[in-house]
Amino acid sequence: MVTQEVASVAPAEESASPSRRILGLHLRGGLLWYLLSVAAVLLMALARIVREPRFFFWDDTQLGAFGQWYGLGTRILAGDLTILAPGAWQGGNYLAEGQWGIWNPVVWVIAVFTHVFDGATATVTVVKLLFLVLLCTGAYLLAREYGAAPWWAAVAGFTATAGGQTIFMDAPSWVTGLQNVALFALTWWALKRHVDRGRSPVPFFALSYVLIAFGYVFGAIELAVLLIVVLVEKIIRRSRAEIVRVLVLGAFAGFATVFVYLPGLLTSPVTVRSGSAILNDQFLNMDVGDLLTSPIATGTSSVRGYWGDLVPVPLQYVTWLLPVFILIATGWRRSLRELAIPLAVLVITTAFVIGPSVLGPLRYPARMMPYVVLCVAVVFAVVATNGWNSRPSRRRVLIAVGATIAAGWLSWAAQPSSWLWVCIGVLVQSAAIVVVGYAGARGGRDVGMRAAAWTLVASLLVLVPQIYRYPSSPLGNFNVPSSVTAMHDVGSDMDDGIFTVGDVYSLQQHPDAYDESLLANLWYLTKKDAASVYTVLPFTTYAAELCVDIRGKTCPEALDALFEDREHPLADDMALNTVVVIKGDGLEDRPKAPEGWTVTDSEYVWVLHRDEPVDRAGGVARASEGTSVTVLDRDDTSVRFTVDEVAASGGQVIFSRLAWPGYTVDGAELGDPARDFLLTVDVTAEDVGKVVTVTFRPPGWGIELTSVILAGLLAVAWTIVFGVVRRRGQRAGGDRQPETM
Incomplete structure (x- = not known):
């Protein structure tokens, strides 16, 4: 052929003279x-x-890929290949995000390499x-x-x-x-x-x-x-x-x-x-x-x-x-x-x-x-x-x-x-x-x-x-640091549950501002939970509530949104412990510390620290009036709790998690999301004393597992069958075409 x-x-190759050989x-x-x-x-x-x-370290590689690889490498080295990170909020549904490459062995190698x-x-x-x-x-x-x-x-x-x-x-x-x-x-x-x-x-x-x-x-x-x-x-x-x-x-x-x-x-x-x-x-x-x-x-053209x-x-x-x-x-x-x-x-x-x-x-x-x-x-x-x-x-x-x-x-x-x-x-x-x-x-x-x-x-x-x-890409250079250690140290005085308010892109105008705050997936280098990471799948109602874009930029009003509900502050529902306010338009004045918080001043940001840090996001944030529960255990994809008390008219348990499709409840029922985006479970008086388990599996998980098993079985079966048939053909004198290099 x-x-x-x-x-x-x-x-013909054999006609060459010895002078036409280099290193043999x-x-x-x-x-x-x-x-x-x-x-x-x-x-x-x-x-x-x-x-x-920095030709190859530009734009989304600075803000997306490198931090993503580093975050995945951190999890792999810790023996934890999770599919969900509640504390990353709209950026934490890794299988839905897709480009994290959670199931990709080549990406695993790259992720570990970023730690070298x-x-x-x-x-x-x-x-x-x-x-x-x-x-x-x-x-x-x-x-x-x-x-x-x-x-x-x-x-x-x-x-x-x-x-x-x-x-x-x-x-x-x-x-x-x-x-x-x-x-x-x-x-x-x-x-x-x-x-x-x-x-x-x-x-x-x-x-x-x-x-x-x-x-x-x-x-x-x-x-x-x-x-x-x-x-x-x-x-x-x-x-x-x-x-x-x-x-x-x-x-x-x-x-x-x-x-x-x-x-x-x-x-x-x-x-x-x-x-x-x-x-x-x-x-x-x-x-x-x-x-x-x-x-x-x-030559250039008119591509918009x-x-x-x-x-x-x-x-x-x-x-x-x-x-x-x-x-x-x-x-x-x-x-x-x-x-x-x-x-x-x-x-x-x-x-x-x-x-x-x-x-x-x-x-x-x-x-x-x-x-x-x-x-x-x-x-x-x-x-x-x-x-x-x-x-x-x-x-x-x-x-x-x-x-x-x-x-x-x-x-x-x-x-x-x-x-x-x-x-x-x-x-x-x-x-x-x-x-x-x-x-x-x-x-x-x-x-x-x-x-x-x-x-x-x-x-x-x-x-x-x-x-x-044309020395570089037409996309943005955000002038982020190259030192992993320097970026890691930004989070040294911050507790898990970090949220940035303001124009995160303004940091690039003053490279030393990255000593005080990061943006997008660079937060993964701190090894702390951060809500302001990069996402290609913004959760619609969450993004609207906090007017947050895919890389963590918010409008100034996001600061009010976090604390304006005095009875149930959104910052509490999200289990935030650190709010970084970037100085700029609409955020010129030092914010007042809400009750239970302290404000510290820096050159480019103000940082609000919770005086008594709460547990990382993913657990029970609160329950409705007349309802109380006790959390038995929890991890990134599940929470197990007992129902201690429920009002006669029923109650709700609200979690510091986004209500992604894929959650199931054993022992109670899923409810309508609080604030239109917080995972919520409805309980009744009959549930008192029960153990309730809330579990996340990607939607269609049964189909997905079946598909990958079928793919593996098909690959193994075809390799075996084809190999047997091919050997029989070779014994019969077929399949003698040479390989091309």
């Missing part, structure tokens, strides 16, 4: 070209780090470099699997890592996006080698589970698209054995998806993600005009986002190689049959990117651009393998340069103020096309390999103006 086609266009590795060998691709990726990353040392070094910037940079290398590896292997020569697969590996969405959004900030596309590339490779070449299904089971368990829905969507496309292709070809393989792999992925995503889906009715509207507010999606500028590494209507970086950048397809057009005919699946995935993914910006709970379709880049990289490598067997004509080179100039003109038209850097980009890329087309392909039997080597070098060089002009 693939290997036979590659052999017809790639030079053949220049045409896959390993050397793979290492060159990885080296190019690391060189690109190093250049960005030199330009901006004190420098958050260095730790995060190492993690992200590893995933860039994994993305490069996946693209390289996938290109080889589709028939690309090692040298062109090396180009694909580098190209897959250099797209605008990956470089300016996912790698610096939205790390789950980077993790997803890297695992998707590897999963696709594992799927193809099993379905088409009858190799072991174990890599697919392992890689697809890790991909899905990251909890980032775009990777799961792409995997579903891939499986459907492959299934359709096999049905068209009427390949029964391959159809069965796809169905088995698809069933495994489906069961794993139910296990990971069903909790969030069933929890969404109480969150702000409960909408089902389909609309286009043009926020982080692209149009055809944006895609026409995608060959220009220094947090920055406004004009994106200040080349977010739409795919690759400078798009016009180079003109030089290898003769390879299309030999490649189309083999590339049917990558091209179909490319078309469908592009349709998502330019489609509505909101599809129910799904937002920001620009996040699917890395998959577009991956498909383009693989397609280019295969077409180049089959089409670059001679020096391109001068006419083709001129047309490719002309296409680059046209894309540059469109980039200038999108943002005329960027004309200088667009011109520089066009000049550099045009020169690169000429060099690759002429100097890199002077003829001879090694023409393709030489052209690929020049292309890999040129792919680095065309990024030099981009790296210089």
Whole structure:
């Protein structure tokens, strides 16, 4: 199949002379070209780090991912892999949040790794470099699997890592996006080698589970698209054995998806993600005009986002190689049959990117651009393998340069103020096309390999103006500390139950303010319960009561909301012991200490401390008049108590927990949530003397457990059955196709 086609266009390896060996590795060998691709990726990353040392420690990585990893690592090292943290309030439903990766062994390793070094910037940079290398590896292997020569697969590996969405959004900030596309590339490779070449299904089971368990829905969507496309292709070809393989792999992925995503889906009715509207507010999606500028590494477009209507970086950048397809057009005919699946995935993914910006709970379709880049990289490598067997004509080179100039003109038209850097980009890329087309392909039997080597070098060089002009992500740098110890020490004088009031984002204006307060998931570094952590699933009524956003910013009125109910202060119901008030608009005056509290002054904040700290959130906050209970024991997911007294008309027991879907009560009944968000249990006079147990399990827990068990059983059973059948086939003389590296 693939290997036979590659052999017809790639030079024979045994013809090389000894001078063409480096460290004992053949220049045409896959390993050397793979290492060159990885080296190019690391060189690109190093250049960005030199330009901006915090390039990979930016925005949501500062406020979300690092603290999340550290908090999970703290729990793992303590032997506690909980699914719920009542004291984190709307940020504490970890399975519904999804992206915590509670069931993901790769995330576990990362989480523990964050406890090894004190420098958050260095730790995060190492993690992200590893995933860039994994993305490069996946693209390289996938290109080889589709028939690309090692040298062109090396180009694909580098190209897959250099797209605008990956470089300016996912790698610096939205790390789950980077993790997803890297695992998707590897999963696709594992799927193809099993379905088409009858190799072991174990890599697919392992890689697809890790991909899905990251909890980032775009990777799961792409995997579903891939499986459907492959299934359709096999049905068209009427390949029964391959159809069965796809169905088995698809069933495994489906069961794993139910296990990971069903909790969030069933929890969404109480969150702000409960909408089902389909609309286009043009926020982080692209149009055809944006895609026409995608060959220009220094070009910007009109993508709307947090920055406004004009994106200040080349977010739409795919690759400078798009016009180079003109030089290898003769390879299309030999490649189309083999590339049917990558091209179909490319078309469908592009349709998502330019489609509505909101599809129910799904937002920001620009996040699917890395998959577009991956498909383009693989397609280019295969077409180049089959089409670059001679020096391109001068006419083709001129047309490719002309296409680059046209894309540059469109980039200038999108943002005329960027004309200088667009011109520089066009000049550099045009020169690169000429060099690759002429100097890199002077003829001879090694023409393709030489052209690929020049292309890999040129792919680095065309990024030099981009790296210089656009040194960082357009998302925010919150100037948070890098020292884990320093952030941990912020909570040293605070008791569990921390809540911040005010504009937490104002801390970034004075970096030394982080000595007095933190924000978002950085509170996890204190190892204290904090209500002001990051969430992607705000609890609707809770967020409205405290006017709190996803990262812990509140309106000034939140301070009054905590204490205005003198009989039952919300601060008591939430088991708060520390309230950090950030000085700013609406919070200019020193707050008065409520009864039982003390206020301390600092330069940037006031801190309210409870004089007699209460137990951590999660227990019984109070009971209605005439009702009393005794708590027997409690943990993050359950509370057990005895009913001592109940008024004749009945009573209520209110907990310092959010009323997430999934709670059950044995011995009493769930009631309507107090304040519309506090877990409440109704008791009657007949319940006096009873032991009542309140337990949290994710909604749909039985279905979820059944799904993961079925996934595991299916993986084991199929691996055994397939292995037995394969060995029988080998004994009968079948399955002798060589592996591709």
